[in-house]
Amino acid sequence: GENVEQHPSTLSVQEGDSAVIKCTYSDSASNYFPWYKQELGKGPQLIIDIRSNVGEKKDQRIAVTLNKTAKHFSLHITETQPEDSAVYFCAATTHNDYKLSFGAGTTVTVRA
Amino acid sequence: NAGVTQTPKFQVLKTGQSMTLQCAQDMNHEYMSWYRQDPGMGLRLIHYSVGAGITDQGEVPNGYNVSRSTTEDFPLRLLSAAPSQTSVYFCASSYGGTGVSYEQYFGPGTRLTVT
Numbered sequence: 001g002e003n004v005e006q007h008p009s010t011l012s013v014q015e016g017d018s019a020v021i022k023c024t025y026s027d028s029a030s031n032y033f034p035w036y037k038q039e040l041g042k043g044p045q046l047i048i049d050i051r052s053n054v055g056e057k058k059d060q061r062i063a064v065t066l067n068k069t070a071k072h073f074s075l076h077i078t079e080t081q082p083e084d085s086a087v088y089f090c091a092a093t094t095h096n097d098y099k100l101s102f103g104a105g106t107t108v109t110v111r112a
Numbered sequence: 113n114a115g116v117t118q119t120p121k122f123q124v125l126k127t128g129q130s131m132t133l134q135c136a137q138d139m140n141h142e143y144m145s146w147y148r149q150d151p152g153m154g155l156r157l158i159h160y161s162v163g164a165g166i167t168d169q170g171e172v173p174n175g176y177n178v179s180r181s182t183t184e185d186f187p188l189r190l191l192s193a194a195p196s197q198t199s200v201y202f203c204a205s206s207y208g209g210t211g212v213s214y215e216q217y218f219g220p221g222t223r224l225t226v227t
Contacts, residue, residue: 034215042221043219099160
């Protein structure tokens with residue numbers, strides 16, 4: 001099955017700086033890569049996603065890049081704010097949208 | 113819309129007890145799933161359903177049963193609770209669709225402790 005690895009496990013950044021989280025996947029057939037944000041005591045919420053026919057996608061301060069050849073994708077958060085502090089998960093799916101394989105998560109702390 | 117709702121929010125069980133975690137959605141989503149979240153392991157798929165009357169196993173199905181009699185509800189049953197089932201459980205739903213990926217909406221979670 002699909003194996004998704006996520007790094008780093010924790011990330012502390014100064015407010016206003018950028019944060020980058022990287023994920024690698026094992027199955028070259030994976031074609032959908034969502035990123036979820038989980039705030040304390042809540043369920044994960046989709047923040048951005050990318051499909052295999054696109055190399056980069058941006059939504060305000062958040063961007064995701066995909067390198068299909070190297071089988072890795074990354075989340076970039078610019079101008080970080082305290083409300084960006086949360087756990088972020090990457091995921092990948094091979095066959096369809098039913099079976100998402102998640103990374104282990106990255107705890108991001110934005111220091112004021 | 114209430115979205116995806118889960119009950120209870122917290123539960124403590126003794127080893128060997130059984131219980132049902134409830135999940136409901138009011139978005140008319142065909143696809144529903146159950147995940148467990150453990151520290152350092154992300155979310156792992158337990159069972160999923162692509163529509164009423166259809167269920168299938170995910171990555172970690174042992175010790176859990178599901179059924180899908182209606183589009184709205186997807187309960188998760190623990191047959192005989194074990195300490196290894198101590199975890200946070202999330203239910204999710206999406207429009208689904210073969211070959212097309214839709215956003216999965218997650219519920220608030222149920223924190224289960226088995227002693």
